[in-house]
Amino acid sequence: MSGGRWKRGALLTGCSLLAAGTDAARAAGTRAGTVIVNTATATYDDPTGDPRTVPSNVVELRVDELLDVAVSGPAADRTANAGAPNQVTSFIVTNAGNGAEAVRLSVEAALGGDDFNPTNVRIYLDSDKDGLFDANVDQLYTVGANDPLLTPDGQQRVFVVADMPAGTDGARAQIRLTGQAATGTGAPGDSFAGRGEGGGDAVVGSTGADADDDAFYALSAAVVDFEKTATVKDPFNGSEAVPGAVITYSLKASVSGSGTLRNFRITDVIPTDTKYEAGSVTLNGAKLTDAAGDDAGTAGASGIAVQVGDVSAGASNTVTFQVVID
Numbered sequence: 001m002s003g004g005r006w007k008r009g010a011l012l013t014g015c016s017l018l019a020a021g022t023d024a025a026r027a028a029g030t031r032a033g034t035v036i037v038n039t040a041t042a043t044y045d046d047p048t049g050d051p052r053t054v055p056s057n058v059v060e061l062r063v064d065e066l067l068d069v070a071v072s073g074p075a076a077d078r079t080a081n082a083g084a085p086n087q088v089t090s091f092i093v094t095n096a097g098n099g100a101e102a103v104r105l106s107v108e109a110a111l112g113g114d115d116f117n118p119t120n121v122r123i124y125l126d127s128d129k130d131g132l133f134d135a136n137v138d139q140l141y142t143v144g145a146n147d148p149l150l151t152p153d154g155q156q157r158v159f160v161v162a163d164m165p166a167g168t169d170g171a172r173a174q175i176r177l178t179g180q181a182a183t184g185t186g187a188p189g190d191s192f193a194g195r196g197e198g199g200g201d202a203v204v205g206s207t208g209a210d211a212d213d214d215a216f217y218a219l220s221a222a223v224v225d226f227e228k229t230a231t232v233k234d235p236f237n238g239s240e241a242v243p244g245a246v247i248t249y250s251l252k253a254s255v256s257g258s259g260t261l262r263n264f265r266i267t268d269v270i271p272t273d274t275k276y277e278a279g280s281v282t283l284n285g286a287k288l289t290d291a292a293g294d295d296a297g298t299a300g301a302s303g304i305a306v307q308v309g310d311v312s313a314g315a316s317n318t319v320t321f322q323v324v325i326d
Helices: none
Strands: 016-020 035-039 041-045 051-055 059-062 065-067 069-072 078-081 087-095 101-108 119-125 155-163 172-181 202-204 210-220 222-233 246-257 260-269 274-276 297-299 303-312 316-325
Touching: 069 172, 078 087, 087 101, 087 172, 087 210, 101 119, 101 155, 155 172, 222 260, 246 260, 246 303, 260 316, 303 316
Parallel strands: 065 202, 069 210, 078 210
Antiparallel strands: 016 035, 035 059, 041 051, 069 087, 087 155, 101 172, 119 155, 172 210, 222 246, 246 316, 260 303, 274 316, 297 303
16 A cells, blocks of 8 residues: 555554445455545543543545456367467456456467467457457457456456468377566566556556466368259249248258368258258158257257267268258
């Protein structure tokens, strides 16, 4: 804390603590810049026996800013297509301090000990906060130009986007995202005079105001070509899309390259203004039931889902189902 003088005598004599302009407690405690006001009182009986009260002087202390940052990467590897550009993984950066703080970001992609290094590595900020990367919406990050400004406990999702080389199925690359308090980093307890929120000092917290976490890309050398087609049969044995006509949708997934794709699943929604034709789902020509749990298919008024399973490169699978136009 900075500002004012600490008077132990006053504090030990029936003190009263009041916070001027208080904010809710954060991860690191009271909001930086909060002024803690303290007044003590002394009471006594005068010579006539009447009680008297004497207030002390007022002591004001401004809470300093604690600088702490946390970075959290994904728990699982990000599957990336071999030889493909713009493969995405994401991190969460958190301001674990008690004041608004800009966080400076950096990424390392050549750490050693893994199988390959991604190239053309960039950082994007999840500008619309939807958790999905969109290069047309999300903001390309430039250090010092658009450092995310986070309130206490505030979080920013960060996308790391990189290009993958051609490679072996299952090869892994390690990347590391680092977040640092823009005010400064250092050993816990280091202080930056007058640079805290509200005019107090900024004090480095237990993280050193410098945190990082790792993520992994895992190459998939298998490539999926997924095509959907539709054929129509109307009530007059023609092919016009009129009410009562039956639409047969065909969903064909072909895998090329090398390696195996695990837990391959095909889903589709029932289009508006149509109704699902019960019992019409097939997988590679074999009929599936609509009920869950008895085979690979599940279907109903909202959509269909088929659990194909593990698919090796060179294989193809086709799912069909039917709807009727209202």
